[in-house]
Amino acid sequence: MARALRPLVEGRRIVRCRVIHPIVVSRGSRQSRKLAAAQLEKSLRGMRIRGVERRGKYLILVLERGAVVLHFRFDGQLIWFNSKETSGHVDVAFETGGGTLGFVDPRHLGRVQYVGSPEEVPGIRGLGVDALSKGFTAAHFAELLAASRKPVKILLLDQSKVAGIGNIYSSEALWRARIDPRRPAHRLITVEMRRLHKAIVDVLQRALECCLNPAPNFRDPKWRFQGLERILRVYGREGKSCRRCSQPVRRIEQGGRSTYFCAKCQR
Protein backbone atom coordinates (compact mmCIF):
# COMPACT_ATOMS: atom_id res chain seq x y z
CA MET A 1 0.00 0.00 0.00
CA ALA A 2 2.74 2.44 0.97
CA ARG A 3 4.73 1.83 -2.19
CA ALA A 4 1.73 2.10 -4.48
CA LEU A 5 0.41 5.18 -2.72
CA ARG A 6 3.63 7.20 -2.72
CA PRO A 7 3.59 8.34 -6.33
CA LEU A 8 -0.06 9.27 -5.98
CA VAL A 9 0.12 11.53 -2.94
CA GLU A 10 3.69 12.56 -2.19
CA GLY A 11 4.09 16.32 -2.41
CA ARG A 12 0.37 16.99 -2.73
CA ARG A 13 -1.46 19.34 -0.43
CA ILE A 14 -4.59 18.31 1.42
CA VAL A 15 -7.00 21.07 0.51
CA ARG A 16 -9.67 19.69 2.76
CA CYS A 17 -10.35 16.60 4.84
CA ARG A 18 -13.90 15.42 5.30
CA VAL A 19 -14.93 12.87 7.92
CA ILE A 20 -18.09 11.19 6.70
CA HIS A 21 -18.27 8.41 9.31
CA PRO A 22 -16.80 9.72 12.55
CA ILE A 23 -16.73 6.25 14.06
CA VAL A 24 -13.39 5.58 12.36
CA VAL A 25 -11.71 8.52 14.06
CA SER A 26 -12.72 7.74 17.65
CA ARG A 27 -14.26 4.89 19.59
CA GLY A 28 -15.74 7.18 22.23
CA SER A 29 -19.26 8.59 22.57
CA ARG A 30 -21.12 10.27 19.73
CA GLN A 31 -20.00 13.60 21.13
CA SER A 32 -16.34 12.72 21.34
CA ARG A 33 -16.43 11.27 17.84
CA LYS A 34 -17.79 14.52 16.47
CA LEU A 35 -15.11 16.44 18.30
CA ALA A 36 -12.36 14.16 17.02
CA ALA A 37 -13.75 14.44 13.50
CA ALA A 38 -13.77 18.23 13.64
CA GLN A 39 -10.23 18.27 14.98
CA LEU A 40 -8.99 15.94 12.24
CA GLU A 41 -10.61 18.09 9.56
CA LYS A 42 -9.10 21.24 11.02
CA SER A 43 -5.62 19.80 11.55
CA LEU A 44 -5.31 18.60 7.96
CA ARG A 45 -6.55 21.67 6.15
CA GLY A 46 -3.88 22.95 3.81
CA MET A 47 -1.27 20.44 4.98
CA ARG A 48 1.26 19.04 2.50
CA ILE A 49 1.90 15.30 2.38
CA ARG A 50 5.64 14.77 2.62
CA GLY A 51 5.73 10.99 2.42
CA VAL A 52 4.13 7.64 3.11
CA GLU A 53 5.52 5.16 5.62
CA ARG A 54 4.58 1.80 7.01
CA ARG A 55 5.19 0.45 10.50
CA GLY A 56 3.90 -3.05 11.02
CA LYS A 57 0.35 -2.91 9.74
CA TYR A 58 0.03 0.85 10.21
CA LEU A 59 0.17 3.19 7.25
CA ILE A 60 1.39 6.71 7.94
CA LEU A 61 0.95 9.84 5.88
CA VAL A 62 3.81 12.04 6.98
CA LEU A 63 2.78 15.69 6.80
CA GLU A 64 4.65 18.97 7.03
CA ARG A 65 3.54 19.01 10.62
CA GLY A 66 2.37 15.81 12.30
CA ALA A 67 1.05 12.69 10.58
CA VAL A 68 -2.10 10.78 9.71
CA VAL A 69 -2.03 7.25 11.05
CA LEU A 70 -4.24 4.69 9.28
CA HIS A 71 -5.03 1.15 10.30
CA PHE A 72 -7.11 -1.06 8.02
CA ARG A 73 -7.91 -3.92 10.41
CA PHE A 74 -9.95 -6.44 8.39
CA ASP A 75 -11.56 -4.58 5.55
CA GLY A 76 -10.18 -1.07 5.36
CA GLN A 77 -8.88 0.12 2.01
CA LEU A 78 -7.90 3.21 0.10
CA ILE A 79 -9.37 4.48 -3.13
CA TRP A 80 -8.59 7.45 -5.35
CA PHE A 81 -11.13 9.44 -7.28
CA ASN A 82 -11.25 12.67 -9.21
CA SER A 83 -14.51 14.24 -8.18
CA LYS A 84 -15.18 15.56 -4.71
CA GLU A 85 -18.34 13.49 -4.57
CA THR A 86 -17.78 10.61 -2.19
CA SER A 87 -19.42 7.66 -3.87
CA GLY A 88 -20.05 4.49 -1.95
CA HIS A 89 -18.76 3.90 1.54
CA VAL A 90 -16.02 6.45 2.01
CA ASP A 91 -15.41 7.07 5.72
CA VAL A 92 -12.82 9.81 5.41
CA ALA A 93 -11.97 11.82 2.29
CA PHE A 94 -8.66 13.62 1.87
CA GLU A 95 -9.14 16.12 -0.94
CA THR A 96 -6.05 17.32 -2.78
CA GLY A 97 -5.76 19.62 -5.76
CA GLY A 98 -5.36 16.66 -8.10
CA GLY A 99 -7.83 14.17 -6.70
CA THR A 100 -9.27 12.71 -3.53
CA LEU A 101 -7.93 9.90 -1.39
CA GLY A 102 -10.70 7.96 0.34
CA PHE A 103 -10.40 5.73 3.39
CA VAL A 104 -13.09 3.09 2.96
CA ASP A 105 -14.16 0.60 5.60
CA PRO A 106 -17.72 -0.71 5.48
CA ARG A 107 -17.27 -2.45 8.82
CA HIS A 108 -15.78 0.63 10.50
CA LEU A 109 -13.20 -1.37 12.42
CA GLY A 110 -10.31 0.55 10.88
CA ARG A 111 -8.90 3.75 12.33
CA VAL A 112 -7.81 7.16 11.08
CA GLN A 113 -6.11 9.63 13.39
CA TYR A 114 -4.00 12.75 13.32
CA VAL A 115 -0.99 12.83 15.63
CA GLY A 116 2.00 15.06 16.17
CA SER A 117 4.22 12.02 15.91
CA PRO A 118 3.43 8.37 15.11
CA GLU A 119 5.01 7.40 18.44
CA GLU A 120 1.98 8.88 20.17
CA VAL A 121 -0.05 5.91 18.97
CA PRO A 122 0.32 3.17 21.61
CA GLY A 123 -0.03 0.44 19.01
CA ILE A 124 2.90 1.88 17.08
CA ARG A 125 5.04 2.59 20.12
CA GLY A 126 4.58 -1.02 21.18
CA LEU A 127 5.57 -2.61 17.88
CA GLY A 128 8.34 -5.18 17.90
CA VAL A 129 10.89 -5.60 15.13
CA ASP A 130 9.33 -5.34 11.68
CA ALA A 131 9.30 -8.67 9.85
CA LEU A 132 10.46 -7.00 6.64
CA SER A 133 13.27 -5.01 8.23
CA LYS A 134 16.98 -5.75 8.52
CA GLY A 135 16.55 -5.97 12.28
CA PHE A 136 14.49 -9.12 11.90
CA THR A 137 17.36 -11.57 12.12
CA ALA A 138 17.25 -15.29 12.82
CA ALA A 139 19.16 -14.68 16.04
CA HIS A 140 16.74 -12.06 17.32
CA PHE A 141 13.78 -14.20 16.33
CA ALA A 142 15.26 -17.17 18.19
CA GLU A 143 15.54 -15.08 21.35
CA LEU A 144 11.89 -14.09 21.09
CA LEU A 145 10.79 -17.67 20.63
CA ALA A 146 12.92 -18.90 23.51
CA ALA A 147 11.29 -16.38 25.83
CA SER A 148 7.69 -17.48 25.24
CA ARG A 149 5.66 -20.49 26.29
CA LYS A 150 2.76 -19.54 24.02
CA PRO A 151 1.83 -21.69 21.05
CA VAL A 152 4.12 -20.54 18.27
CA LYS A 153 1.18 -19.52 16.04
CA ILE A 154 -0.10 -17.16 18.73
CA LEU A 155 3.35 -15.69 19.19
CA LEU A 156 3.66 -14.91 15.49
CA LEU A 157 0.51 -12.78 15.71
CA ASP A 158 1.88 -10.74 18.62
CA GLN A 159 2.75 -7.38 17.05
CA SER A 160 4.82 -6.38 20.07
CA LYS A 161 7.24 -9.21 19.30
CA VAL A 162 7.37 -9.23 15.49
CA ALA A 163 5.41 -6.58 13.59
CA GLY A 164 3.58 -7.31 10.37
CA ILE A 165 2.58 -10.95 10.48
CA GLY A 166 -1.18 -11.58 10.28
CA ASN A 167 -3.43 -14.59 10.53
CA ILE A 168 -2.93 -15.76 6.96
CA TYR A 169 0.84 -15.52 6.87
CA SER A 170 1.32 -17.11 10.29
CA SER A 171 -0.41 -20.26 9.03
CA GLU A 172 1.48 -20.06 5.76
CA ALA A 173 4.89 -19.62 7.38
CA LEU A 174 4.36 -22.53 9.77
CA TRP A 175 3.28 -24.77 6.92
CA ARG A 176 6.38 -23.86 4.91
CA ALA A 177 8.58 -24.50 7.94
CA ARG A 178 6.75 -27.79 8.65
CA ILE A 179 6.10 -26.82 12.27
CA ASP A 180 2.96 -27.63 14.25
CA PRO A 181 1.28 -24.31 15.16
CA ARG A 182 0.34 -25.64 18.61
CA ARG A 183 3.89 -26.16 19.82
CA PRO A 184 5.10 -23.92 22.63
CA ALA A 185 7.46 -21.38 21.05
CA HIS A 186 10.34 -22.06 23.42
CA ARG A 187 10.31 -25.76 22.59
CA LEU A 188 11.41 -25.23 19.01
CA ILE A 189 14.95 -26.35 18.35
CA THR A 190 17.46 -24.09 16.66
CA VAL A 191 17.09 -25.46 13.15
CA GLU A 192 13.32 -25.11 13.40
CA MET A 193 13.62 -21.53 14.53
CA ARG A 194 15.87 -20.79 11.57
CA ARG A 195 13.50 -22.57 9.20
CA LEU A 196 10.55 -20.60 10.53
CA HIS A 197 12.44 -17.33 10.27
CA LYS A 198 13.24 -18.01 6.63
CA ALA A 199 9.67 -19.10 5.95
CA ILE A 200 8.30 -15.85 7.37
CA VAL A 201 10.61 -13.69 5.29
CA ASP A 202 9.98 -15.75 2.16
CA VAL A 203 6.21 -15.75 2.42
CA LEU A 204 6.04 -12.02 3.12
CA GLN A 205 8.35 -11.19 0.25
CA ARG A 206 6.40 -13.35 -2.14
CA ALA A 207 3.16 -11.71 -1.01
CA LEU A 208 4.72 -8.30 -1.48
CA GLU A 209 5.79 -9.10 -5.04
CA CYS A 210 2.34 -10.43 -5.69
CA CYS A 211 0.72 -7.23 -4.42
CA LEU A 212 2.97 -5.00 -6.50
CA ASN A 213 2.31 -6.60 -9.85
CA PRO A 214 -0.13 -5.83 -10.97
CA ALA A 215 0.01 -2.79 -8.69
CA PRO A 216 -3.27 -1.92 -7.02
CA ASN A 217 -5.52 0.33 -9.03
CA PHE A 218 -6.77 2.81 -6.44
CA ARG A 219 -9.10 4.30 -9.04
CA ASP A 220 -11.17 1.14 -9.09
CA PRO A 221 -13.47 1.51 -6.07
CA LYS A 222 -13.56 -2.21 -5.44
CA TRP A 223 -9.94 -3.11 -6.06
CA ARG A 224 -8.33 -5.79 -3.91
CA PHE A 225 -4.78 -7.07 -3.89
CA GLN A 226 -4.89 -9.67 -6.63
CA GLY A 227 -3.36 -13.09 -6.98
CA LEU A 228 -2.65 -13.65 -3.29
CA GLU A 229 -4.53 -16.96 -3.50
CA ARG A 230 -1.82 -18.17 -5.86
CA ILE A 231 0.82 -18.13 -3.15
CA LEU A 232 -1.33 -19.54 -0.35
CA ARG A 233 -0.52 -23.17 0.45
CA VAL A 234 -2.78 -23.94 3.46
CA TYR A 235 -4.83 -20.96 4.52
CA GLY A 236 -8.53 -21.51 3.89
CA ARG A 237 -7.99 -25.06 2.60
CA GLU A 238 -9.75 -27.00 5.37
CA GLY A 239 -10.52 -30.54 4.21
CA LYS A 240 -8.56 -30.19 0.98
CA SER A 241 -5.44 -32.23 0.56
CA CYS A 242 -2.09 -30.95 1.76
CA ARG A 243 0.03 -29.69 -1.12
CA ARG A 244 3.02 -31.62 0.25
CA CYS A 245 1.67 -34.91 1.59
CA SER A 246 -1.98 -35.16 0.47
CA GLN A 247 -3.30 -35.45 4.04
CA PRO A 248 -6.47 -33.34 4.59
CA VAL A 249 -5.71 -29.82 5.88
CA ARG A 250 -7.13 -29.19 9.34
CA ARG A 251 -8.63 -26.03 10.78
CA ILE A 252 -8.39 -25.39 14.50
CA GLU A 253 -9.06 -22.40 16.71
CA GLN A 254 -6.23 -20.65 18.53
CA GLY A 255 -6.83 -17.48 20.50
CA GLY A 256 -10.22 -17.15 18.85
CA ARG A 257 -8.79 -17.24 15.32
CA SER A 258 -8.60 -19.93 12.68
CA THR A 259 -5.35 -21.78 12.13
CA TYR A 260 -4.89 -24.06 9.13
CA PHE A 261 -2.24 -26.76 9.13
CA CYS A 262 -1.34 -30.28 8.11
CA ALA A 263 -1.10 -32.59 11.10
CA LYS A 264 1.02 -35.05 9.16
CA CYS A 265 3.85 -32.97 7.78
CA GLN A 266 3.83 -30.20 10.40
CA ARG A 267 5.37 -31.55 13.59
Added chain:
DNA sequence: CCTGCTACCTGATGGC
Protein backbone atom coordinates in the same frame (compact mmCIF):
# COMPACT_ATOMS: atom_id res chain seq x y z
C1' DC B 1 4.36 -7.97 34.23
C1' DC B 2 1.89 -11.82 31.40
C1' DT B 3 -2.25 -14.34 29.61
C1' DG B 4 -6.72 -15.18 27.71
C1' DC B 5 -11.21 -13.53 26.60
C1' DT B 6 -14.40 -10.28 24.57
C1' DA B 7 -16.06 -6.16 22.27
C1' DC B 8 -15.85 -3.58 18.41
C1' DC B 9 -18.75 -3.51 13.40
C1' DT B 10 -21.03 -5.07 9.03
C1' DG B 11 -21.43 -7.99 4.99
C1' DA B 12 -20.99 -12.42 2.65
C1' DT B 13 -21.99 -17.13 2.67
C1' DG B 14 -24.14 -21.53 3.38
C1' DG B 15 -27.52 -24.71 5.48
C1' DC B 16 -32.22 -25.47 6.25
Added chain:
DNA sequence: TGCCATCAGGTAGCAG
Protein backbone atom coordinates in the same frame (compact mmCIF):
# COMPACT_ATOMS: atom_id res chain seq x y z
C1' DT C 1 -36.87 -16.97 -1.24
C1' DG C 2 -36.16 -16.04 3.56
C1' DC C 3 -34.12 -16.74 7.83
C1' DC C 4 -30.55 -17.80 10.93
C1' DA C 5 -25.89 -18.94 12.22
C1' DT C 6 -21.24 -18.49 11.26
C1' DC C 7 -17.22 -16.50 9.58
C1' DA C 8 -14.03 -12.68 8.34
C1' DG C 9 -6.56 -10.80 6.37
C1' DG C 10 -7.01 -7.13 13.91
C1' DT C 11 -6.40 -4.80 18.10
C1' DA C 12 -7.59 -2.64 22.61
C1' DG C 13 -9.31 -3.12 27.05
C1' DC C 14 -10.36 -5.77 30.75
C1' DA C 15 -10.01 -9.33 34.55
C1' DG C 16 -7.35 -12.67 36.73
